[in-house]
Amino acid sequence: MKKCVLLLVVGLFSLPLVAQDKVEVFGGYQYLHNGDLNVEGATQSGSSQGYNGWDVSARFNFAKFVGAEGDFSGSYAKIDGVSTHIYTYSGGPVVSARIGSIEPFAHVLFGGARLTGSQSSVSVSTNGYNVLFGGGVDAKVNRLIWIRLAQVDWFYSHFSGFDVDGQTTPSFSGSKNVRIAAGIVLHL
Secondary structure, eight states, X not given: OHHHHHHHHHHHHHGGGSOTTSEEEEEEEEEEEEOOEEETTEEETTOOEEEEEEEEEEEXXXXXXXXXXXXXXXXXXXXXXXXXEEEEEEEEEEEEOOBTTEEEEEEEEEEEEEEEEEETTEEEEEEEEEXXXXXXXXXXXXXXXXXXXXXXXXXXXXXXXXXXXTEEOOOEEEOXXXXXXXXXXXXX
């Protein structure tokens, strides 16, 4: 995770070297709703959970309507006394269209995820993968600053099992998930 953050910081400092309006950097709030989990093919009713957190992304536009995006997020919740964190790092293609002072976009992102739970100085973690499919709408404030009015993504995740006190948990996934984000976009 530290390497991802370092890469993001180095990338942000190098953005002014890139041609104008080719790079967009987003930062803002996100709400992640995980639907009921699927464990070994069986849906676990009542296991849905809401998380609050942050989302940052950077997009490089190769052409007027096509680009590549890297996305990093962190989501947090307390579930039955357990502090739970989900971190994701994803990337993929994005398409957009500028219509006056608004810019709708759509993207498909693939990447990894890390789930951590801790309580009373006991912490467990597992890694997995994720897929995000969705899009949003940005509105222009001025040449540099835009507002992301909404970004809505379908979020699929799959995590491998982990060991707790000699007990192995099975792998699990979630496909009825949605992530909603809003914030500030800088056009550099």
